[in-house]
Amino acid sequence: MKIALLGCGTVGSEVVRLMRMRTTELADRVGETVEIAGIAVRRAGKDRSHLGVADDLFTTDAIGLVKRPDIDVVVEVAGGIEPAKSWITTALAEGKSVVTANKALLAADGPALADAARAGNADLYYEAAAAAAIPLMRPLRDSFQGDTINQVLGIVNGTTNYICSRMSEAGISYGEALQEASDLGYAEADPTADVDGYDAAAKAALIASLAFHTHVDLSDVHREGIADLTPADIKAAADAGRVIKPLCIASRDDDGISVRVHPAMIPLGHPLANVNGAYNAVFIEAESAGRLMFYGAGAGGTETASAVLGDIVTVARNRRSGARAFPPEAAYGERTVKPIGKARTRYYVSLEVVDEPGVLARVAATFAHHGVSLATVHQTGRGEDAQLVVVTHYAPDEQLTATLDELKRLSLVHSVSSTMRVEGD
Amino acid sequence: MKIALLGCGTVGSEVVRLMRMRTTELADRVGETVEIAGIAVRRAGKDRSHLGVADDLFTTDAIGLVKRPDIDVVVEVAGGIEPAKSWITTALAEGKSVVTANKALLAADGPALADAARAGNADLYYEAAAAAAIPLMRPLRDSFQGDTINQVLGIVNGTTNYICSRMSEAGISYGEALQEASDLGYAEADPTADVDGYDAAAKAALIASLAFHTHVDLSDVHREGIADLTPADIKAAADAGRVIKPLCIASRDDDGISVRVHPAMIPLGHPLANVNGAYNAVFIEAESAGRLMFYGAGAGGTETASAVLGDIVTVARNRRSGARAFPPEAAYGERTVKPIGKARTRYYVSLEVVDEPGVLARVAATFAHHGVSLATVHQTGRGEDAQLVVVTHYAPDEQLTATLDELKRLSLVHSVSSTMRVEGD
Ligand SMILES: NC(=O)c1ccc[n+]([C@@H]2O[C@H](COP(=O)([O-])OP(=O)(O)OC[C@H]3O[C@@H](n4cnc5c(N)ncnc54)[C@H](OP(=O)(O)O)[C@@H]3O)[C@@H](O)[C@H]2O)c1
Ligand SMILES: NC(=O)c1ccc[n+]([C@@H]2O[C@H](COP(=O)([O-])OP(=O)(O)OC[C@H]3O[C@@H](n4cnc5c(N)ncnc54)[C@H](OP(=O)(O)O)[C@@H]3O)[C@@H](O)[C@H]2O)c1
Numbered sequence: 001m002k003i004a005l006l007g008c009g010t011v012g013s014e015v016v017r018l019m020r021m022r023t024t025e026l027a028d029r030v031g032e033t034v035e036i037a038g039i040a041v042r043r044a045g046k047d048r049s050h051l052g053v054a055d056d057l058f059t060t061d062a063i064g065l066v067k068r069p070d071i072d073v074v075v076e077v078a079g080g081i082e083p084a085k086s087w088i089t090t091a092l093a094e095g096k097s098v099v100t101a102n103k104a105l106l107a108a109d110g111p112a113l114a115d116a117a118r119a120g121n122a123d124l125y126y127e128a129a130a131a132a133a134i135p136l137m138r139p140l141r142d143s144f145q146g147d148t149i150n151q152v153l154g155i156v157n158g159t160t161n162y163i164c165s166r167m168s169e170a171g172i173s174y175g176e177a178l179q180e181a182s183d184l185g186y187a188e189a190d191p192t193a194d195v196d197g198y199d200a201a202a203k204a205a206l207i208a209s210l211a212f213h214t215h216v217d218l219s220d221v222h223r224e225g226i227a228d229l230t231p232a233d234i235k236a237a238a239d240a241g242r243v244i245k246p247l248c249i250a251s252r253d254d255d256g257i258s259v260r261v262h263p264a265m266i267p268l269g270h271p272l273a274n275v276n277g278a279y280n281a282v283f284i285e286a287e288s289a290g291r292l293m294f295y296g297a298g299a300g301g302t303e304t305a306s307a308v309l310g311d312i313v314t315v316a317r318n319r320r321s322g323a324r325a326f327p328p329e330a331a332y333g334e335r336t337v338k339p340i341g342k343a344r345t346r347y348y349v350s351l352e353v354v355d356e357p358g359v360l361a362r363v364a365a366t367f368a369h370h371g372v373s374l375a376t377v378h379q380t381g382r383g384e385d386a387q388l389v390v391v392t393h394y395a396p397d398e399q400l401t402a403t404l405d406e407l408k409r410l411s412l413v414h415s416v417s418s419t420m421r422v423e424g425d
Numbered sequence: 426m427k428i429a430l431l432g433c434g435t436v437g438s439e440v441v442r443l444m445r446m447r448t449t450e451l452a453d454r455v456g457e458t459v460e461i462a463g464i465a466v467r468r469a470g471k472d473r474s475h476l477g478v479a480d481d482l483f484t485t486d487a488i489g490l491v492k493r494p495d496i497d498v499v500v501e502v503a504g505g506i507e508p509a510k511s512w513i514t515t516a517l518a519e520g521k522s523v524v525t526a527n528k529a530l531l532a533a534d535g536p537a538l539a540d541a542a543r544a545g546n547a548d549l550y551y552e553a554a555a556a557a558a559i560p561l562m563r564p565l566r567d568s569f570q571g572d573t574i575n576q577v578l579g580i581v582n583g584t585t586n587y588i589c590s591r592m593s594e595a596g597i598s599y600g601e602a603l604q605e606a607s608d609l610g611y612a613e614a615d616p617t618a619d620v621d622g623y624d625a626a627a628k629a630a631l632i633a634s635l636a637f638h639t640h641v642d643l644s645d646v647h648r649e650g651i652a653d654l655t656p657a658d659i660k661a662a663a664d665a666g667r668v669i670k671p672l673c674i675a676s677r678d679d680d681g682i683s684v685r686v687h688p689a690m691i692p693l694g695h696p697l698a699n700v701n702g703a704y705n706a707v708f709i710e711a712e713s714a715g716r717l718m719f720y721g722a723g724a725g726g727t728e729t730a731s732a733v734l735g736d737i738v739t740v741a742r743n744r745r746s747g748a749r750a751f752p753p754e755a756a757y758g759e760r761t762v763k764p765i766g767k768a769r770t771r772y773y774v775s776l777e778v779v780d781e782p783g784v785l786a787r788v789a790a791t792f793a794h795h796g797v798s799l800a801t802v803h804q805t806g807r808g809e810d811a812q813l814v815v816v817t818h819y820a821p822d823e824q825l826t827a828t829l830d831e832l833k834r835l836s837l838v839h840s841v842s843s844t845m846r847v848e849g850d
Contacts, residue, residue, distance in 0.1 A: 018571065018713060029570050029638075031753030127568060133714035135560070135568035143552060143560035145454050146443065146734020213454070271720060274699065288443060288731035289558035289721065295696060296717035306713035309571020323748025328456030 001030065001316050002037035004071045006062050006087055007078030008048065011101055011128070012039070014305035015077060016051050019312075026309070030316040038065040040078070066091050073315055075308060076100040081108055088113060092120040097315040099308055101128035107202035107218040110209060118326050123315045125325070128307035130203040131156055131280045134296040135307075140210035141327075148287040149211040151251040153266075153424060156203040158278035158298050159187045159194035160226050160246035164263065165276040167234050168243055174229050186278055196225035197261040200248045207282070208250035208259040214335040216250075216259050222340035224262035236350055236418040237265045240389065243273050247423060251343075256336035258343035265348050266424035283424075341398030346375070346422040348391050351407065352414040355386035359412045363388055366410065370403040371395060391422060426455065426741050427462035429496045431487050431512055432503030433473065436526055436553070437464070439730035440502060441476050444737075451734070455741040463490040465503070491516050498740055500733060501525040506533055517541040517549065522740040524733055526553035532627035532643040535634060543751050548740045550750070553732035555628040556581055556705045559721040560732075565635035566750075573712040574636040576676040578691075578849060581628045583703035583723050584612045584619035585651050585671035589688065590701040592659050593668055599654050611703055621650035622686040625673045632707070633675035633684040639760040641675075641684050647765035649687035661775055661843040662690045665814065668698050672848060676768075681761035683768035690773050691849035708849075766823030771800070771847040773816050776832060777839040780811035784837045788813055791835065795828040796820060816847060 005012055019026065019036060027033045039053065040062035048058065059065055066074055066087050074091040076084055076098060084105050091098050093116060100106070106113065106129055117124040127137045131154070140149075155161050159181055166177040178195065181187035193199045201221040208216040226246050237244045242265040250259045266273055271293045275281040280298025285291050297303040318324060353359045360379055367374055372395040381387045392400065407413050430437055444451065444461060452458045464478065465487035473483065484490055491499055491512050499516040501523060503509055509530050516523050518541060525531070531538065531554055542549040552562045556579070565574075580586050584606055591602040603620065606612035618624045626646040633641040651671050662669045667690040675684045691698055696718045700706040705723025710716050722728040743749060778784045785804055792799055797820040806812045817825065832838050 014713075022571065022573070025573070026571065028755040028758075029752060031755065133711075134717060135564035138563060138568055139560035142739055143563055143732070143735045145738035146447065146451065146736075147731045148447070148450070286558075286731065288439075288727045288734075290725075290728055292559060292719070292721035294717070294719055297715045300715075302713045303715055306572045306711065307568070309713075310568045311571075313570035314567055317752070318748065321748055323743065323746055327454060327742070328745075330453040330456065333453075 001032055001034045001072045001319070002070050003034060003312065004038050004040070004065045004068070004074045005036050006040045006065070006074065006076045006084070008039050008041050009077070010301040011077040011304045011308065013051060014301040015075065015308050016053060018302070018305050018309055020052065022309070026313065029313050031320055034312065034316055037071060038068065040065050062087055063090060066096070067094065072096060072319065073312065074098045075312065076102055077308065079104065081105055085109060089116045092116040092122045092124065095120050095122050097123035097319060099125050099311040099315060101126065101304055101308060103129040103199070103202040103206060107205040110206070111215045114326065118329070121324055123318055123325050125311035125315055126206070127311050128304045130206045131282060131296070131298045132300065133303035133306045134280060134282065134294050134298065136207070136282055136294055137210060139294070140207065144286055144289065147289050149284060150287060151285040152207055152211050152249070152282060153272060154203070154207065154248040154282040155245055155272055155275050155280055156248045156282065156298060157194055157200045157246060158280060159191065160200070161275065161280070162186045162278050163195070163226060164229070164244055164246055167229065167231065168238070171231060171234070173231055174227060195227050197223040200246065200261040204248040204250060204259050204261050207248065208257065211250055212252055212257050212335055213331055214257070214333050216257070216337055220259055220337040222260035222262070222343070226263050229263060233418050233420055236348070237420065240265065240348060240391070241268055242266060242422070243268055244420065245272060249423060253344065256338040256342070258338050260340060260343065262421060264421040264423040270424040272424065341396065343397050344394040345397045345400060346392050346394050346425070347400045348418070348420045348422050349404065349416065350418045351388045351390070351416055353386050353388050354412045354414065355383050360388060362410065362412055363390070363407065366406050367392065367403050370399045370406070372399050372403050426457055426459045426497045426744070427495050428459060428737065429463050429465070429490045429493070429499045430461050431465045431490070431499065431501045431509070433464050433466050433476070434502070435726040436502040436729045436733065438476055439726040440500065440733050441478060443727070443730050443734055445477065447734070451738065454738050456745055459737065459741055462495060463493065465490050487512055488515060491521070492519065497521060497744065498737065499523045500737065501527055502733065504529065506530055510534060513538060514541045517545040517547045520545050520547050522548035522744060524550050524736040524740060526551065526729055526733060528554040528624070528627040528631060532630040535631070536640045539751065546749055548743050548750050550736035550740055552736050553729045555631045556707060556719070556721070556723045557725065558728035558731045559705060559707065559719050559723065561632070561707055561719055562635060564719070565632065569711055569714065572714050574709060575712060576710040577632055577636050577674070577707060578697060579628070579632065579673040579707040580670055580697055580700050580705055581673045581707065581723060582619055582625045582671060583705060584616065585625070586700065586705070587611045587703050588620070588651060589654070589669055589671055592654065592656065593663070596656060596659070598656060599652060620652050622648040625671065625686040629673040629675060629684050629686050632673065633682065636675055637677055637682050637760055638756055639682070639758055641682070641762055645684055645762040647685035647687070647768070651688050654688060658843050658845055661773070662845065665690065665773060665816070666693055667691060667847070668693055669845065670697060674848060678769065681763040681767070683763050685765060685768065687846060689846040689848040695849040697849065766821065768822050769819040770822045770825060771817050771819050772825045773843070773845045773847050774829065774832070774841065775843045776813045776815070776841055778811050778813050779837045779839065780808050785813060787835065787837055788815070788832065791831050792817065792828050795824045795831070797824055797828050
């Protein structure tokens, strides 16, 4: 079986290394040899001799490589929307199965790619696209087919999890933690994709699409970054027996689904609370299977390549047996993705208040006026330091933000010192 | 698609309930309706009206049901070796794919069943057999095909994990914790299969077979139960910054694999250390994917039925598309399973010793004499209470047990107060 490898950077060079190292095992598991027959790169002149691959395997003509008649399977680890999309749709149209790690493309164009796979009678696998080596796409795609997933809570970005972990452990500021992450190589030179939640949003779209058997577009995902987190927020969480984590959240209820990426407070006892540093984890709540968690490395060339190789074995086996893995079209429904205002969320709110009788009642009445009921209220400090700490029950997010707007205008309230969504209770 | 359900107890009755509840979703996901066309039970007269199933679906003639020409897929949730084995081999021989949760049978006769599936061109799926609803068989079977798994550490029995958790949390004895487990329904009337490790050993055989691409027989699994655990062991672990967990361990090195079930001390910081009560978790260390963990409910009718339904959807889809999932025969190798004496393990040992100069040197020399090197030695207490606490490096288990035998005979050693294998560092 002959493979075209498109891209040979962090992930691609590890795909090359592992496939060379495990040639015999892969042949045993597929039933025939699996060989890289061509590698597309952008820079023709770059020295890649350390890979130990014959020079003439490299080409800058990716589409020519995809179309070569001897190529059976295409592995795309270049990234970006175009030209990756053209390569993949060309391969699928020619009946060549595709393995990709390209979360950005899948989140932007998943349905078109799925249709192309179906039309070409070819497979499209992308285990590495969300959470790298953690088997997540496959369980969502296969294991829970007989169940109903109600919620997925995930820490799917190592950079932001590292930053939040360090802010919590060391009491340092966002800027200091980001600097540390850069120094250690956890954050890229331009950290925007991570800290503003774009990377996590793409993964959230993939996860929600599989979990809810629908097509969730990147534009459906509500996205908030972590750049505004303050040490005061971190301390407020700790005081409330919680910890702040950068979450990807996909949930459903009777009137639709909600997919969002934002930092949130979770209880210290939650399985995700102890997932620190650059690790990723995904927590799933299914109607029958109950609460499950998957944990592991969410990035890294070798880890990602491991998932890519697993997919290569699957599509190669399917190819030999004539099987294809696409689900029946009826398996996909169009489900309403609710805007953030309609999503049911919970809030933690701390307020600096005037220390006089009736302030608690006035604040509580403001929540009630917007239809938000309260789970707990704590009054702490006296005089200048008087504070109210409120945790609400679930309510539509817009009712919570309207409440906050009104609270800020109350003369009894000096300031709203910290607000944060709460998850995982 | 017509299904024969063999067994309608804890798991089977939940399969019935969930399939009725999710009829539409299952049809969407498979591409045609999936219907239970017959249910085999042992007791004909039992009232099962609460299931809402037509009386004439029930039969005590399981093999007749399997052979019925209209049956496409067989789901075995009765348990035990025979007659389950005959039902399953008959189904496979007729080209009917089988879903089973029967760990005992798979551990005893896995290779014969795999051969029968191949010969009959039928699928054999068993996600529910180890760790119930936690997707574990599928990731092992598919996701890690391009990787090399070095070690699996699992908490795969909820009863023994509950007992160990309670002994640690509440400082109670093994007998008291077992009684609690019985009162709460976590332990069966006859708890032997759980506390003596038979249940975990069967799961260990399945896990090791998939992880190492070989056939590990139940008889290859070294098995020790938890009935000898004492509060002193629990306290010794806590003093050493560890916790005792009932583990299933499958590991490999250059000279073979080792599969075993026994309690062991793991560091408090290990991901498995916080898995408490009736929960299960499996920790995997793969060469490229790194360290991963899967966590969830390891038993329960509904949870197990969720996994069974996932398998039903998979085999039904495969059936429609003409695909079968069995791997090429070359994917399986015969690998040496080492007896426990040759397995490389580490020990924690605490000794009551005579308080005189040279005792530490004498004890250390005894370990050295057997080729066991030491990681840490702590000397605590004075006079009557003098104690040595030793943690070794990895060495063949027989060298460690020989060392212990010799230590017990030393006049400087009053007694060996606690010995326990150590894992997960
Ligand atoms: N890195 C991770 O940890 C990780 C984890 C999960 C998923 N992923 C995904 O995996 C993919 C690859 O990531 P990466 O980190 O390996 O990226 P990378 O290091 O930037 O490598 C990209 C590779 O693609 C080649 N390439 C880019 N544009 C090309 C073009 N127009 N024609 C031909 N070749 C082109 C580059 O060629 P040159 O070598 O000539 O520059 C390079 O070899 C992305 O989709 C990413 O989201 C990465
Ligand atoms: N329970 C769990 O949490 C769990 C978790 C994972 C895997 N499993 C596995 O799932 C399987 C079923 O477990 P379970 O807990 O559901 O067992 P169970 O409650 O004892 O039910 C067994 C069912 O099989 C029927 N049966 C037994 N022998 C039969 C025979 N010779 N002919 C026809 N029917 C027969 C019984 O009929 P009657 O109803 O007439 O007695 C009963 O309906 C076992 O292999 C077990 O290891 C169970």
